[in-house]
Amino acid sequence: MSRVFQLIPANPPLEESIPGRCRTCAVVGNSRNLLKSKYGPLIDFQDYVIRINMGHSKGFEADVGNRTTHQVMYPESSSQLDNTTRPVLFTFKMRDIQWIIKNISTQPSRKKPLFNKDLVMVVNPAFMRNIHHVWLQRKDYYPSTGFMSLVLALHICEEVHVFGFGADSDGNWSHYWANEPKNEVKTGGHPGNVEFEMIMALTKHKVIEFYNGR
Numbered sequence: 001m002s003r004v005f006q007l008i009p010a011n012p013p014l015e016e017s018i019p020g021r022c023r024t025c026a027v028v029g030n031s032r033n034l035l036k037s038k039y040g041p042l043i044d045f046q047d048y049v050i051r052i053n054m055g056h057s058k059g060f061e062a063d064v065g066n067r068t069t070h071q072v073m074y075p076e077s078s079s080q081l082d083n084t085t086r087p088v089l090f091t092f093k094m095r096d097i098q099w100i101i102k103n104i105s106t107q108p109s110r111k112k113p114l115f116n117k118d119l120v121m122v123v124n125p126a127f128m129r130n131i132h133h134v135w136l137q138r139k140d141y142y143p144s145t146g147f148m149s150l151v152l153a154l155h156i157c158e159e160v161h162v163f164g165f166g167a168d169s170d171g172n173w174s175h176y177w178a179n180e181p182k183n184e185v186k187t188g189g190h191p192g193n194v195e196f197e198m199i200m201a202l203t204k205h206k207v208i209e210f211y212n213g214r
């Protein structure tokens, strides 16, 4: 961790609030309910567009938009980011920390860096623990990246618009870009039902704006 603190600024480079108006966020999960939704323009309209893991635009612009200001990811789910996208890195295991160090240390041999190291934001593991223990009552193994991204958005934006969350009718977290065999995805160790109930409660109380998709 001390190496990480040598490489990244201790304070995240968050912009100041915008006087006289709300900062808006689109949190874009990877659900297949985005397909044919035509949410693209609405997603791109928000100040921040937060995508998750392998969530991407190419080929799906009409439904998912084409701007990405933040990409939340782990070493196992990382993808090549463009130079202006801020990588948001949650850490809970040694590999996460080693991977950050590897990718932000100077590596002249690497032709194209995975992301712009000057934009990296590393989230304190205590944040993840809080979400698991307090928000999700310690259900299942750990919170999904999507749910953590949503809670993060509540901290950095005044208005949070949530897209692409929701399992298919068999309870699988299937992805908008893949044709996955039924029942092979499930919710992978995350408390999918508890998370979704919480998202519905936040919607009911108008804390977030939730978009069902199709």
Ligand code: C5P
Pocket (backbone or CB within 6 Å): 028, 029, 030, 031, 032, 033, 052, 053, 054, 055, 077, 144, 145, 146, 147, 164, 165, 166, 167, 168, 172, 173, 174, 175
């Ligand atoms: O599967 P992956 O973790 O990459 O998807 C990103 C997030 O989107 C998940 O962590 C989950 O919170 C949400 N998701 C969902 N329903 C799906 C697929 C993903 O709610 N069908």
